[in-house]
């Protein structure tokens with residue numbers, strides 16, 4: 001049927017349904033025909049990411065990857081629930097040849113659009129119906145390239161010894177069919193089959209690997225639901241270290257075997273601190289939200305670390321400079337803090353990204369205080385003074401930075417400064433109560449900026465609209481919060497010019513480290 005006549009038919013049917021519902025007074029009697037799900041989740045930053053009309057509960061992914069040929073064979077089993085009467089629905093998928101699709105065991109047809117796999121089930125899916133989609137696909141997975149620079153910044157990236165799927169927000173659709181938006185969290189089982197001489201890492205905990213002929217299979221499971229960009233795979237030659245923190249949390253670390261010597265030792269010494277870091281963060285934010293932790297350090301040319309659920313990925317360049325022995329610790333503190341803020345409490349809209357990056361950056365400040373006894377207020381003051389009224393930091397509305405500035409330095413730094421301004425306004429006791437309540441009440445869920453502001457107002461009993469407005473939604477430098485000297489330096493520390501010099505040197509190091517880390521984020 002031609003496009004026009006189909007549109008006209010639908011219009012007639014819709015008009016008929018409207019008439020019927022008017023005549024019967026609406027309600028269940030007026031059965032409207034099932035309609036297609038939408039190709040996006042309604043996020044203005046990324047209109048084609050995610051979909052509408054259904055909600056995914058679980059992904060069961062079977063991935064076979066051959067580092068030699070770069071070829072990936074995938075089988076994705078997706079359990080979902082229709083949120084309306086669905087005639088067709090979209091998944092996000094970039095590249096690959098789709099070989100077959102079934103819905104509830106019955107063959108379905110499909111069409112492709114850039115970024116989309118549109119599934120046409122044999123029978124419509126009634127609202128509330130739970131259904132299983134199985135997609136078989138294969139091909140050489142692709143990186144996501146920055147539209148302007150053409151540089152690979154996410155997706156599936158080849159490495160010298162394999163590949164890694166990592167990125168934010170662009171990654172999931174480059175390796176499996178997915179409802180690719182953090183608002184649709186789901187559980188994951190990821191079964192990886194690779195030539196037996198390779199390691200295959202992913203989220204959560206794994207069953208012992210099985211070997212059949214030249215191939216080895218490892219099944220990874222995440223107990224708690226995750227946003228799609230936080231699922232990852234890394235395949236290659238790794239030294240894998242399984243251990244437990246003093247609190248008994250299982251940790252799985254994997255360092256690329258090509259990383260050796262003092263660089264490897266610096267990385268290992270940071271990773272050995274994960275138990276201490278998680279303990280410190282648990283004391284600030286409440287219990288660690290997941291069943292496992294760990295790290296993957298791979299040789300891949302992206303400038304960022306990523307907070308994959310339970311197991312962040314890092315690039316070795318974070319430990320590349322021996323003059324800055326603590327710098328690697330900072331980024332581990334940052335990615336582990338995301339397990340509370342970003343992973344367990346996820347975004348519902350990408351514009352709220354400061355709820356991830358500002359909070360994880362603030363955790364670095366708390367760690368700095370614990371390690372070096374420089375206070376968050378001192379780091380705040382240093383950066384407040386460094387950035388004069390005309391500095392770029394103040395031109396970004398960090399509460400709605402726009403997709404091009406989603407990972408701008410301001411989202412990290414002004415985001416963390418927002419939290420310090422909040423702390424000064426409500427006092428430390430209420431401030432930590434707010435953070436812990438946020439992490440507790442929204443554990444394994446979502447939060448938005450207005451919800452965070454409402455919680456802060458409820459707990460403090462203060463009206464905070466103008467504070468958040470100045471820090472998150474203006475393009476001018478906010479007024480300096482009024483602090484007492486005890487708030488500024490803490491009760492225990494020395495004062496005087498020697499301390500001032502030390503503070504300035506330490507602050508310069510932290511600020512330079514942040515600058516280096518976010519410099520690759522511009523896109």
Ligand code: ARG
Pocket residue numbers: 153154167168169304305306307334335338407520521522
């Ligand atoms: N969430 C990452 C972090 O912890 C940043 C990812 C940046 N992504 C990007 N495509 N530049 O800082």
Ligand code: ZN
Pocket residue numbers: 334338356357360
């Ligand atoms: Zn971050």
